[in-house]
Amino acid sequence: MTHDPLGPQPHTPPQPQDAPPGPLDGLRVVEMGSLLAGPFVGQLLGDFGAEVVKIEPPGVGDPMRAWGRHKPQGQSLWFPVIARNKKSVTLDLRQQAGQDIARELIAGADVLVENFRPGTLERWGLGPDELHALNPRLVIVRVSGYGQTGPYRGRAGFGSIGEAVGGLRALSGEPGQPPVRVGISIGDMLAGTLGALGAMMALFGRLRSGQGQVVDISLYEAVLTYMESMIPEYALTGQTRERSGSVLPGIAPSNIYPALTAAGEPGEWVVIGANGDNVFRRLVQEMGEPGLADHPDYATHEARGQHMREIDDRIAQWTSALGADEVVARLEAAGVPASKMYSARDMMNDPHFAARGNIVTLPHRTLGDFPMQGVVPRLTGTPGSVRTLGPDLGEHNAEIYGERLGRTPEQLAQLAADGVI
Template identity: 75%
Template sequence: MNTATPAPGPLAGLRVIEMGSLLAGPFAGQLLGDFGAEVIKVEPPGQGDPMRVWGQHRPQGHSLWFPIIARNKKSVTLNLRLPEGQQLARELLSTADVLVENFRPGTLEGWGLGPDTLQQLNPGLVMLRVSGYGQTGPYRDRAGFGSIGEAVGGLRALTGEPGRPPVRVGVTIGDMLAGTLGALGTMMALYSRTTSGRGQVVDVALYEAVLTYMESLIPEFALAGQIRERSGSTLPGIAPSNIYPALGPDGQPGEWVVIGANADTVFRRLCAEMGRPELSDHPDYRGHEARGLHMNELDELIAAWTATLPADELVTRLGQAGVPASRVYSAREMLQDPHFAARGNIVRLHHEQLGSFPMQGVVPRLSETPGAVRSLGPQLGQHNQDVYGGLLGHTAGQLAAFQEQGVI
């Protein structure tokens, strides 16, 4: 359990108003909050962000996802569809450095909260706008979730086994890629503001975020006439780099080990450890291109060897030989692993209903001004008084009237 008071972080003093819901925008807000920004999350009165009830497992009715995606944030309720709510939003944004939003393009403009209006009100405001297809172009008005971004951006076409339908990665990777690039773009815009004095719009489309990570997919087709296809647990032409069978602690099959030995020197070490040093000089396996052409045969040779060894012994031996290898981790292995513990990869905070609440820590690591997890996701509207009363100066009577009118 973390008991020490965390350092404020390098973004201390930065105020972020998060109007996004679900994942892409809020993930950008999480990253900024991890490094000390004051993130004020604006949620509709009543149910709040749907993330409060999302997730497969909800012990005692509590989401296990929302405390992570909303960590280090404050929560206020605000009905942006009402004129009074829009006016409160303008008051709040006049104090802010950053607005994060992931509504459909045009939604903020319809509420009188578009860039032209807000940058007149607050010329230094940086607006991060995350949407399915971006703020411009013929598809701008289409709805788009992360799954659609993964499809349009090329990831789904590459994920799965050859000859079988595309599958999804086991996490909502499209949203999180967009959130990560959104946070990066926000910091670039803030850095630019230090010399220009002006904010700007950071436009992140979900499909573009995915496309950014598609390596050489485009020129492979445009210049070589090749469309990259699904290749299961391998990458075309990269060998050996695959998942291989191993024995469990009981001596029975069922464990899996990932081995990456596709560099010439590393492949030589692997062959020596296998007791087959001659393979490294075999014409079929000597050099990167040859191994790629004979990937299937090479993987069969390696799998025949790994299948005879316990997974832990295999990983230890390969590690000592300088060959990258690891078991395939689940949450169980992460919580038990001494390296995770030594680097503080899992942090624990107290949850009022669930007790000790473990979650992934902050990345990246900064040597002088590290980030920290200071609080779990807040209760809906927990900071209405602090923000609307303390920050904006509204009286208790005004807040009561706002609540009665459904504004907050």
């Protein structure tokens, strides 16, 4: 059976000179599935040193290879991020020969990540019972729309559906207007984050039991986990949370406020969070209205929540006459949390982002310098790293199938001719 890389004697494969071994160095992960939620699990594990072998359909690969904005060369600008630190092999899992090869690969793996519709792996003879008979220590992370059990288990589900069923979409947008979506695939990313966390919990449990297990992650449950006190609010008070735009009901001041651009024209926005009593006092002092801190309508957290509109109007009147940079600078000096709305341009030119290494740049095969977000969380002793961008389709077939599984060049050529790889 394979070593346990979380145990006392981890295997240490060669690392690039500028990337020290991460905390998951030696962990072998097989990633099946496509698009976002499952592959985001693999991205997070790969960021911290795991070897992630991504299985893709021959010929077309993961649809993410065609998603996202493109340069003139037709290259996806999203796939190099979601597939960073991974190795790509092609394999037709619908063929018996492909399923046999998958079993060989999984036999030496620590973690399998998949996001097919429930029942798909079982139809291919790759369900948990079969795989655990082959590799009892295997941790299987299964990401799906509604989970592996329950009456909805067979339904198709994307992140947007999970956001709706989990309650997020109903709260997104302005009061009285249709729900809106966040500008990123947040449901998929939440599920992927919890999938990676579940994998680590299961691996830690394996240190004690010696056995693998299934991590069952559904998109809607991942969203539901983050819904704060929405459930008890309804159950115990009969109140249902509604869309509230840029504020949280009862929390004030905490909103966006208009400001001037560098050219002195309207068009900028700043976020100010001053709902704590002492912070609010510092804010109104800077605004030139120190008496507001002791006014009965604003002196306490509860009072400010009840008079949110009035105090937001006062703050907006102050900020709208100032440049956004001046507002932020003055509030920073006063100890009041505030910020402009950051764009990608702001992030790439911000000294704090640079000092923290938030943007990392690697050379792309055809696009030149390729910047992207760095690794989070930050570990001081065994930090994660971005070592490679998303690979070409099947780039590692020879390494994985040849060197690791022992297929000869002639056998690989025949598998390719048969459409298996």
